[in-house]
Amino acid sequence: MFSFCTDPSILDDWFWTACYLTTGVHMSFYMSFLKVLLLLAVTAPVALAFGFGGAMLARARFAPLSWVGKGYIALVRGVPDIAFFLFFVIALDQGIEYLRHKVLCADWDMPIRQGSDFVVCQAAKMPLGNAAQWVHETYGFALAVFTFALVFGAFAANVLFGAMRAVPRPQLETAEAYGMSHRQTFWRVLVPQMWVYALPGLSNLWMVLIKATPLLFLLGVEDIVYWARELGGTKTPRFTDYPHPDYRMWYFLALLVFYLLFTRISEVALDRLMKRLTRGQATTGGEAQRRAGA
Amino acid sequence: MSCLQTIQDYGLRSLGYGERLLPREGFTLCEQFTLIGSGLLWNIYFGVIALLVGFFFATALGVGKASANPWFRKPAEWFIFIFRGSPLFIQFFFGYFLFLSLKSEYAFFAPFTAAWLGALIVLFLNTAAYSGEIFYGALQSIPKGDVEAADAYGLSGWSRFRRVIWPTSLRLAWPAYTNEAIFLFHATTLVFFSGFPAWQQRGDALYYASYFADKTFNPFVPYPILAGYFILLTLCIIGVFGLINSRLNRHLPQAQRRKIRLRPNLIR
Numbered sequence: 001m002f003s004f005c006t007d008p009s010i011l012d013d014w015f016w017t018a019c020y021l022t023t024g025v026h027m028s029f030y031m032s033f034l035k036v037l038l039l040l041a042v043t044a045p046v047a048l049a050f051g052f053g054g055a056m057l058a059r060a061r062f063a064p065l066s067w068v069g070k071g072y073i074a075l076v077r078g079v080p081d082i083a084f085f086l087f088f089v090i091a092l093d094q095g096i097e098y099l100r101h102k103v104l105c106a107d108w109d110m111p112i113r114q115g116s117d118f119v120v121c122q123a124a125k126m127p128l129g130n131a132a133q134w135v136h137e138t139y140g141f142a143l144a145v146f147t148f149a150l151v152f153g154a155f156a157a158n159v160l161f162g163a164m165r166a167v168p169r170p171q172l173e174t175a176e177a178y179g180m181s182h183r184q185t186f187w188r189v190l191v192p193q194m195w196v197y198a199l200p201g202l203s204n205l206w207m208v209l210i211k212a213t214p215l216l217f218l219l220g221v222e223d224i225v226y227w228a229r230e231l232g233g234t235k236t237p238r239f240t241d242y243p244h245p246d247y248r249m250w251y252f253l254a255l256l257v258f259y260l261l262f263t264r265i266s267e268v269a270l271d272r273l274m275k276r277l278t279r280g281q282a283t284t285g286g287e288a289q290r291r292a293g294a
Numbered sequence: 295m296s297c298l299q300t301i302q303d304y305g306l307r308s309l310g311y312g313e314r315l316l317p318r319e320g321f322t323l324c325e326q327f328t329l330i331g332s333g334l335l336w337n338i339y340f341g342v343i344a345l346l347v348g349f350f351f352a353t354a355l356g357v358g359k360a361s362a363n364p365w366f367r368k369p370a371e372w373f374i375f376i377f378r379g380s381p382l383f384i385q386f387f388f389g390y391f392l393f394l395s396l397k398s399e400y401a402f403f404a405p406f407t408a409a410w411l412g413a414l415i416v417l418f419l420n421t422a423a424y425s426g427e428i429f430y431g432a433l434q435s436i437p438k439g440d441v442e443a444a445d446a447y448g449l450s451g452w453s454r455f456r457r458v459i460w461p462t463s464l465r466l467a468w469p470a471y472t473n474e475a476i477f478l479f480h481a482t483t484l485v486f487f488s489g490f491p492a493w494q495q496r497g498d499a500l501y502y503a504s505y506f507a508d509k510t511f512n513p514f515v516p517y518p519i520l521a522g523y524f525i526l527l528t529l530c531i532i533g534v535f536g537l538i539n540s541r542l543n544r545h546l547p548q549a550q551r552r553k554i555r556l557r558p559n560l561i562r
Contacts, residue, residue, distance in 0.1 A: 082483060083524075086504055087517035094513075118511045211381040218487060225387065232391070246398075249391035256380050256388055263379040 020242045029227040033258070036213050036224055039141075043148045044209065048202075050153025055160035069157070076154030082215060088147045089219050093126070100124040137222075144219045152209055159201035164190060166197040196277045196286075203270040210262055214255075228252055297324040308332040308496050316495055316505065323515070326506050330519050333499035334527070339410075340482040340498075344417040345475055351422040356429025356463075357455075370426065377423030382416075382481055386488035389416040409490040417485075421478045425471060432467035433459070465542045472535040476528050499523060 005019035020026075057069025076084070098112065101124035108121050122128075127135045167190055175189040217225035232248030278285040303313035305328055317325050358370030377385065390413075393406040406412045436459060444458040483500035486492045492501055499520055506516040 082487075083500060083503065083517050083520050086500070086507070087513045090507065090511075090513040214381050214383040217383075225383070228387075246391070246395065249388065249395050252384060252388040252391055255384050256376075259380040259384060260376065264375075 016242070020244075023242065025227075025231060028222075029224070029231055032222060032224045032227050035141075035221070036216070039145060039148070039213060039216060040209065042145050043152065044206065046145065046149040047152035047156050047209070050149055051156025051158075051160050054153060054157025055164060058157065058161050059164060069161075073154050073157050073161070076151055082218065084151060085147055085215055085218060088150070089143055092143055092146065094118055096126050097124055100126060140219070140221055144216055144221055147219070148209070148212070152205060152212075155205050155208075156202065159205060160194070160198050162201065163194040163198035167193045193281070196274075196281050199270070199274055199277060203266075203274075206266060206270070207263055210266065211259065224255055224258075228255055297322075297328075300324045301328050304328045305332055306335075308335055308498070308502075310494060310496055314494075318509075321506060321510055326502075326516055326519055329502045329506075330499050330516060331523060333497055333502040334523050336409075336485075336496075336498035337479060337482040337527070340414055340417055340485060341475070341479040343414055344421050344482075345478060348418050348421040348425060351418070352425035352429055353460075355422060355426030356433055359426065359430040360433045374423045374426050374430075377420050378427060382420055383484055383488055385416050385420060386413060386484060386490065389413070390489035407490075408493065409485055413485040413488075413490050417478065417482065420481070421474065424477075425474050428467050428470045428474060429463060431470075432463040435466055436462050461542070468535070468539050468542060472532065472539070475531055475535060479527055479531065480524065 004015060005022075054069050054072050057065050058073060060066045060069065097118075097120045101108065101112065101120040104123045105121035110119065112119055127139045171189055171193060172185055175185040180188065214223070214225050216223040228251035229248060232246065232251040234246045235243050237243040274285075275289070279289055280286055300322070301324075304317075304325065306312055307316070307329060309332075316329070355370045355374060358366040359374060361367050361370075390407065393403055393412050396403040397407050406415070440458055440462050441454075444454045449457060483498060486497045486501040495505075497505075503516040503520040507513045510516075
């Protein structure tokens with residue numbers, strides 16, 4: 001990257017490090033941090049939407065709908081842990097291919113599961129065998145986002161369901177007394193007020209979501225963990241201008257610091273948001289703010 | 295091959311006894327149940343030891359964080375922040391590579407790069423930090439009256455801590471601590487996915503489950519088996535911790551006892 005990097009072998013330590021940290025592969029490493037941030041940026045709203053939908057379903061007055069919502073919450077929260085991630089990505093992939101196979105290759109007469117193989121026709125492959133590299137990567141990433149959103153959506157649904165029930169009943173009765181319909185009460189009174197009750201749970205969830213991002217590695221996405229392992233490994237002079245011993249410890253130390261900073265910044269930001277949302281609410285926090293201001 | 299034979303061959307495979315080669319084709323349900331169950335031994339080993347040892351360290355951390363003396367408080371606060379603020383997955387990786395570098399310098403660290411010790415240490419530190427925070431919270435919420443009563447009896451210092459403060463905080467913390475124990479057992483599944491090598495394919499339950507899922511390309515059998523095992527394990531933990539809970543609360547009237555509520559959470 002720098003002009004003095006043309007012959008790394010003669011450089012002294014400081015320059016060598018500067019050159020080493022700006023090689024092309026390191027740029028991919030830095031890009032993978034963006035990938036993690038992108039995952040968070042995409043997953044958080046999608047999971048929130050899933051959660052909102054789940055909570056609305058669970059609250060539905062029509063019993064079967066409410067069972068679906070409660071079932072979704074209980075099912076995902078009950079299945080232990082990363083096994084869900086490992087399971088779901090394959091299951092989702094096979095599910096999509098199975099459906100496409102049924103639609104696109106209706107005249108196929110062989111069974112799909114042949115012993116240890118999962119066979120679908122060429123046209124049903126997802127993504128198609130001849131698709132470009134970026135399509136494969138995007139598809140893998142999208143599967144990961146969907147899995148994350150589905151799992152965290154169930155947790156968000158649980159939080160929001162609790163928050164909706166925590167809104168003081170008199171607030172809703174007042175809305176009804178003003179002649180608002182059920183729908184109007186929900187959107188104009190309940191939803192604006194529930195956030196302050198949901199925020200502690202949601203911020204906890206956000207922390208857990210941040211800390212779950214390294215699991216992208218298990219889903220086969222080239223994320224920061226992948227690159228830290230790649231770049232940190234011992235490099236010999238035969239293959240690179242920048243030979244070095246095993247640096248993986250330092251790369252993972254950097255990741256550790258990255259996550260610590262990230263969680264710390266989120267904590268501070270969420271505290272501020274909580275203060276802002278508490279303003280004017282009928283809670284002890286809101287009351288304390290009112291007294292302090294008066 | 296009968297199922298009994300399979301259990302004899304693979305029942306202790308994860309510890310290195312029995313058949314050396316893993317099954318390669320024609321996977322039967324019995325094989326999957328046996329091997330995944332055999333791997334579960336590792337999860338139990340990691341979980342039980344980390345919890346037992348971590349409990350004492352966590353108590354020290356909780357007391358340290360609640361202490362007025364900054365020489366105790368600051369280190370405890372930092373320790374808890376570092377282990378609760380970063381993903382366990384990264385901690386495993388970092389721990390493994392740290393031990394690897396230390397091993398190349400000092401031969402003493404050779405066993406630390408193996409999962410049975412290295413991963414155990416990471417899990418121990420991690421659970422100590424999470425439980426330390428729980429104990430700290432419990433120490434903060436001890437009813438004022440209890441401490442005043444202890445003062446009135448003339449208890450102070452160590453005897454007040456041992457006879458009043460510690461038992462009360464344990465009682466308050468126990469439901470949350472039960473959940474922490476459950477997550478710890480779930481977190482043990484990360485060990486063999488995070489750098490620590492499964493030597494001679496001696497892995498934990500998830501290691502074998504993903505082995506079968508990779509070989510058969512069918513996730514619908516091994517993962518539900520794994521989930522089933524873990525639900526059983528969770529029920530056992532709840533049972534044991536419930537017994538301890540009722541022992542801790544034995545002086546309270548039946549109606550006032552706090553029930554343990556399972557609050558499933560995800561990944562740390």
